[in-house]
Amino acid sequence: MKIVITNRSNTPIYEQIKNQIIEAILTDELKEDDLLPSIRQLAKDLKISVITTTRAYKDLEEEGYVVNVQGKGCYVLPKNxxxxxxxxxxxxxxxxxxxxxxxxxxxxxxxxxxxxxxxxxxxxxxx
The missing domain is CATH 1.10.287 (Helix Hairpins)
Incomplete structure (x- = not known):
C-alpha cells in the first residue's frame, strides 16, 4: 500500500493518511491481521512528524479499523x-x-x- 499526501489539500495530513488506510481496508488491499508500517517508519517515509502518524493511527484504532499491540505494531482488524x-x-x-x-x-x-x-x-x- 502506498500512501500519498499533499500539502496543498485542505484535509490535514493525519486525515489523509487515515482516509487512505481506511480505503485500503475497505477495498481489501489491506486485510485482517495485516501489519501497518510502524509509526516511525511511516513518518520517515512520508517525511512528516511522528506526531502526525501517531494521530492517524490513534484515530484508526478509535474508529475500529486497527488494533495497536504494544511492542509489536498496528494490525488491521476484521472488517466491520x-x-x-x-x-x-x-x-x-x-x-x-x-x-x-x-x-x-x-x-x-x-x-x-x-x-x-x-x-x-x-x-x-x-x-
Missing amino acids: ENLNFENVMQKIEGHLFDIFELQSRISMTDEELLDVIRTIMEENRNG
Whole structure:
C-alpha cells in the first residue's frame, strides 16, 4: 500500500493518511491481521512528524479499523460491515451533495435529474 499526501489539500495530513488506510481496508488491499508500517517508519517515509502518524493511527484504532499491540505494531482488524456501510453511505451522500450543487448551476429540474439517474441506472444494469 502506498500512501500519498499533499500539502496543498485542505484535509490535514493525519486525515489523509487515515482516509487512505481506511480505503485500503475497505477495498481489501489491506486485510485482517495485516501489519501497518510502524509509526516511525511511516513518518520517515512520508517525511512528516511522528506526531502526525501517531494521530492517524490513534484515530484508526478509535474508529475500529486497527488494533495497536504494544511492542509489536498496528494490525488491521476484521472488517466491520457496519463501519463499511457507514463509510460507503457517507461517500454516496457526499457525491449526491455535489450532484445537487451541479444541478442548481444549470437550473435542472428534479425530474430531469431523476431521468438522468434512471437512464444511468438502466445502462449500468444492462452493462
